[in-house]
Amino acid sequence: MELFSQLGHGFEAALTLSNLGYCLLGVTLGTLVGVLPGLGPVATIAMLLPATYGQPPLSALIMLAGIYYGAQYGGSTSAILVNLPGESSSVVTCLDGHAMARKGRAGAALGIAALGSFFAGTVATLLIAALAEPLSNLALKFGPAEYFSLMVLGLVAAVVLANGSLTKAVAMTVLGLLLGLIGTDVNSGTERYSFGIPELSDGFGFVVVSMGLFGIAEIIHNLEKGVERNVFATSVGGIWPTRADFKAAWKPVLRGTFLGSLLGVLPGGGAILSSFAAYTIEKKLAKDPSRFGQGAIEGVAAPESANNAGAQTSFIPLLTLGIPPNAVMALMVGAMMIHGIVPGPQVMTEKPELFWGLIASMWIGNLLLVLLNMPLIGIWIRLLRVPYHVLYPAILVFCCIGIYSVNQSTIEVAFAVGFGLLGWMFIKLHCEPAPLLLGFVLGPLMEENLRRALLLAHGNPTVFVTRGLSLALLLIALALIVILVLPSVRKTREVAFHED
Amino acid sequence: MSVRRRLDHRDGAAGAAFFVFGIAFAVVALNYPLGTTMRMGPGYFPVVLGLILACLGVVVGLGAFRRHSVAEQAAGSTSLSIPKLRPALLISASVLVFAVAIESVGLALATFGVVAVSSLANSNVRWRSVTASGLVLASASVVIFAYGLRLPFRVTPF
Numbered sequence: 001m002e003l004f005s006q007l008g009h010g011f012e013a014a015l016t017l018s019n020l021g022y023c024l025l026g027v028t029l030g031t032l033v034g035v036l037p038g039l040g041p042v043a044t045i046a047m048l049l050p051a052t053y054g055q056p057p058l059s060a061l062i063m064l065a066g067i068y069y070g071a072q073y074g075g076s077t078s079a080i081l082v083n084l085p086g087e088s089s090s091v092v093t094c095l096d097g098h099a100m101a102r103k104g105r106a107g108a109a110l111g112i113a114a115l116g117s118f119f120a121g122t123v124a125t126l127l128i129a130a131l132a133e134p135l136s137n138l139a140l141k142f143g144p145a146e147y148f149s150l151m152v153l154g155l156v157a158a159v160v161l162a163n164g165s166l167t168k169a170v171a172m173t174v175l176g177l178l179l180g181l182i183g184t185d186v187n188s189g190t191e192r193y194s195f196g197i198p199e200l201s202d203g204f205g206f207v208v209v210s211m212g213l214f215g216i217a218e219i220i221h222n223l224e225k226g227v228e229r230n231v232f233a234t235s236v237g238g239i240w241p242t243r244a245d246f247k248a249a250w251k252p253v254l255r256g257t258f259l260g261s262l263l264g265v266l267p268g269g270g271a272i273l274s275s276f277a278a279y280t281i282e283k284k285l286a287k288d289p290s291r292f293g294q295g296a297i298e299g300v301a302a303p304e305s306a307n308n309a310g311a312q313t314s315f316i317p318l319l320t321l322g323i324p325p326n327a328v329m330a331l332m333v334g335a336m337m338i339h340g341i342v343p344g345p346q347v348m349t350e351k352p353e354l355f356w357g358l359i360a361s362m363w364i365g366n367l368l369l370v371l372l373n374m375p376l377i378g379i380w381i382r383l384l385r386v387p388y389h390v391l392y393p394a395i396l397v398f399c400c401i402g403i404y405s406v407n408q409s410t411i412e413v414a415f416a417v418g419f420g421l422l423g424w425m426f427i428k429l430h431c432e433p434a435p436l437l438l439g440f441v442l443g444p445l446m447e448e449n450l451r452r453a454l455l456l457a458h459g460n461p462t463v464f465v466t467r468g469l470s471l472a473l474l475l476i477a478l479a480l481i482v483i484l485v486l487p488s489v490r491k492t493r494e495v496a497f498h499e500d
Numbered sequence: 501m502s503v504r505r506r507l508d509h510r511d512g513a514a515g516a517a518f519f520v521f522g523i524a525f526a527v528v529a530l531n532y533p534l535g536t537t538m539r540m541g542p543g544y545f546p547v548v549l550g551l552i553l554a555c556l557g558v559v560v561g562l563g564a565f566r567r568h569s570v571a572e573q574a575a576g577s578t579s580l581s582i583p584k585l586r587p588a589l590l591i592s593a594s595v596l597v598f599a600v601a602i603e604s605v606g607l608a609l610a611t612f613g614v615v616a617v618s619s620l621a622n623s624n625v626r627w628r629s630v631t632a633s634g635l636v637l638a639s640a641s642v643v644i645f646a647y648g649l650r651l652p653f654r655v656t657p658f
Binding site for chain 1: 510511513514517518521522525528529532533536537538539540541542545546549550552553556557559560563583584587588591592594595596598599600602603607610611614615618619621622623629630633634637641645650651652653
């Protein structure tokens with residue numbers, strides 16, 4: 001089996017002492033930001049991007065990926081113990097996880113969340129390994145028209161799966177596309193929207209935008225509304241779930257893993273939606289749905305497996321097609337670019353060690369997370385008690401250092417303040433910033449491929465529907481829109497996102 | 501389910517913002533060569549996107565007039581409250597302090613400045629704990645970033 005020999009090489013690359021160290025560092029940091037509400041993986045990864053300059057590319061990617069899926073684990077801890085989702089994908093875990101904690105079964109809830117996540121992570125890792133090759137081969141057949149259509153699909157999916165108002169999400173995406181166009185136009189060399197500011201000739205830096213929108217804006221918002229939390233941790237109870245717990249949980253774990261893997265691959269999908277969907281399904285399938293919300297273990301097992309599987313499989317579009325399906329993956333693009341790697345199907349053939357090493361590290365990281373989380377729960381609980389007024393100045397300091405160290409530019413730090421205020425305004429207006437960031441990354445790519453496709457087709461816009469692959473991608477995008485407009489789906493979506 | 505008509509200020513403000521952004525981007529882009537659909541100039545794509553954004557702004561804005569179900573109204577207020585400006589101003593100021601201080605007086609003092617100014621945004625400031633965390637963070641960032649990761653920072657004013 002070629003697959004296993006490649007995975008074997010991947011493990012060889014990932015199991016060096018330094019890479020293991022970076023993996024451990026990544027998942028620990030990830031758990032940390034997952035546990036602490038108010039700082040998400042996007043802001044953390046953005047902060048650490050500059051710090052990865054000096055690392056070998058594989059180590060850098062291993063660490064950053066670890067932060068992302070580590071945060072899924074950590075998010076469940078604060079959801080269960082404090083009833084506060086540390087990460088948006090843990091929102092539903094609050095419902096039954098915290099109810100279990102109130103009944104003195106916090107340990108079992110944490111245990112099943114960790115074990116379910118580990119199982120889901122293992123399956124998702126294998127899935128990435130299996131799907132990578134065929135998808136990369138397909139992607140090599142892509143021309144500019146296909147790439148453009150794929151990005152349309154990606155943006156449509158991002159909008160469909162965003163929570164809140166659809167029109168607002170579309171508008172945020174378009175605004176992101178426009179912001180991405182700032183800087184020198186590759187085709188003509190014209191500087192657009194730079195207004196003679198030399199720092200803008202390359203456009204806004206990715207770190208500047210994401211740090212402002214996700215880091216600074218979040219802090220302002222939290223301080224404005226006032227953050228309070230109540231640590232509930234009188235007794236955690238046994239970590240290892242009982243035989244009855246396992247019996248009740250194994251099917252939800254399987255279903256959650258399947259659903260999460262599927263939704264994670266979809267551009268724009270990933271962890272948040274999969275956890276909502278998994279919870280809804282379990283509640284529908286349950287013999288006695290009234291138990292949900294009262295501490296049903298299925299209500300912890302399914303969404304926690306789903307969000308971890310979704311987090312992992314969202315690497316598939318990035319690694320095989322070079323298209324980031326969510327904001328974290330967009331940051332991974334940035335990390336790869338820093339090291340001179342152009343994400344896309346060629347990475348697999350040109351840098352197999354990097355590609356398979358990263359995949360292998362995900363499984364290792366998931367194992368480390370279980371080992372780390374079960375015994376260290378006490379430390380995480382103590383961390384939860386750090387008050388916000390001590391925490392946020394520290395976050396700000398790291399943001400500032402992160403932005404400044406990208407280009408040693410003070411004006412970029414000032415730009416980030418602008419994006420922070422913009423992001424704060426968006427939060428107040430109930431507009432989600434994630435689609436904007438995705439549009440920002442895809443904007444220049446999309447324009448380039450659109451222009452190239454039309455040039456090759458002599459200006460004939462039908463090129464997007466006459467080429468089979470491109471047409472198929474656009475049809476999927478259309479189907480997504482149609483499904484969404486159906487009244488019944490609309491209603492379910494509103495209910496699913498109601499918790500926010 | 502009874503329905504009540506109430507203006508959604510959030511949607512109204514968001515729509516207006518999108519409209520203004522869209523028009524602004526489109527108008528500026530008109531200064532760049534438009535080209536043709538076959539050979540797009542640098543202005544083509546932004547003009548089209550800007551107009552799309554402006555239209556979306558109108559749609560979002562009109563949404564402010566739609567009827568809200570009781571459930572929606574219960575879920576969250578649709579009116580905008582007057583924003584508290586203190587956190588926004590002080591957090592922005594603290595980041596700007598960093599921008600000004602990092603090259604003139606170095607990382608240690610810049611970090612301390614961020615902590616001191618941003619702590620003012622918190623309603624009950626305790627100076628002892630602010631000083632303590634400022635000192636801890638300043639030394640931590642110097643050790644981690646300047647010495648550990650060897651990022652090229654000016655560390656002290658001297």
